[in-house]
Each structure stands twice: as C-alpha cells, then as structure tokens.
Amino acid sequence: MFNCKQLSALSSDYLDGKLTSRQKLSVRFHTLMCKYCRRFLAQLSMVAAFLPENHSSDGSAEEIESQLKRLLSKPDHS
Amino acid sequence: MESDARLIAELLKQDQNAFREVIGRYQAAMLSLARNIAGSAIADEIVQESWLAIIKALPRFERRSSLKTWILRIVANEAKTRLRRENRYQSMDSGDEDFMAARFGANGHWLTPPVEWDPETLLDSEDLKLCLDKLMSSLPGLQSAALKLKQQHGLASTDICNILDVSESNLRVLLHRARIRLFQVVEHFQQTGECCE
C-alpha cells in the first residue's frame, strides 16, 4: 500500500502506464479511499491541456519558400 | 514510412518540391523543439544549422527511425551542442529536489492537499497561458522539450528517447518534473489569479 506521498512520486508514471500491474492496483485502491489523491491525479493528467498551442508558422507557403531559398543559397560545406 | 522513402530519394536528387514538402511538414516542429531546448532567441539559428546538418547526413540516413524522428534528433543535437558551447547545458537538472515533499506530513499524508480547480475558467484564461509559456521556457534541461514531444506531438516514448538521447528512466523523470511544475503553476493561478513569483 502506498501513502499519499509515495503515490505522488509515481503519479506521472501511472498516467503514462509505466507501472507494474501490482503498483497500478495499489494506486487504484488508494484513490478509492483518498479523495485528495484522486483529485491530484485528475489534475496532473489535465495540466498539459492548459499549455498554449504553438500555432507558430505551420508552414505557410511564403515561409516555406523563404526557408527553401535560405537552404539553396547556403554554400555546401562538405 | 513509405512516403519517407520516396521523399528521401527525391531529396537526394536535390528535388526542390521534395524540399518544399519536408520543410512544410517538419519546420514548425523543428522550431518548437529548438525553442524548448535552447530558448527562442537562438531557435531560428539552430534550425538553420540543423538543415545544413540534415542535408549533409541524408545520404547516410539508415531508416532505423522515421524521417521525422531522425530530423528532430538532429535538431536536438544542434541545440545541445550550442548550449554546451555557451556552457548552459544540463541534460538532467542536478537538484534532485522534490517539489511536492513539503506538502506531506511525516506519515506521508497530505498536509496541504490540492485545491479544487475550475477547469473551464482555467482553459479560457489567456493569463494562465502566459504563465505557462513563461514556465515552459524556464524549465531546466530537457523537461519542456520532453513534455512538448509527448503531449503536443504525441510521440511514443521510444521516439522521444531517441530524439533527446536520454534513457527511458531519464525521460520518466523529465516528464514527472515538468508536470509537477505545471501543476504548481496552475494551482497557484487557481488560487491567486497570478503566475508564481
């Protein structure tokens, strides 16, 4: 059986499916009884959703052409 | 992978359309990775260096990984080389600090339990996005790169390990630390409406 602190140390591995089946069972059993750990796991699995999307230059035609030009004008140093 | 083979053959023939295609497909991911490892100031330079390295190495591409993984690995290498040259490189942050430790009592139970979140409001908050952007660019070592590759590019662990040249267990540590830091920033924002520090 894990306590809350031990569970938090394994939380990320749990979310990524990297625990042994025995560890997984212990996590599930613990969260059945512990609402704070349940909350913590739910929140940790959510955090990446808050990250800003990189809607950076997803290759507009113009940017592609300018990159191509830069590539082709570079002297080949081989 | 099949389209990779065709593309590589055309690239080797210096076909311009092939270059267009490969730039269109991977440039954004390359830039994002360079930024996450080395910061936005020099990300573009790193991408340019990477293209030169890619063109040079292409005849030796062994197809053990996808073209995308191979390209991103070159970008990560260029970024790390650059950081090493500037003495800013740390693959794993040295401090083995456990950010969460203070929140548990001696018996291992929560002392300061996580507060409830209001996901709807958080998701809509532009301020929170700014906080997280700031955090992502200040995370040590390869943490933000690892998290981005995992969460936004949806790459498999083996590919991420390959790209960043870290072991599977190092990747797990990187992801955990990055998520814990994000968790802290989101929680702090939920409580105060402000970024940490």
Ligand SMILES: [Zn+2]
């Ligand atoms: Zn608990």
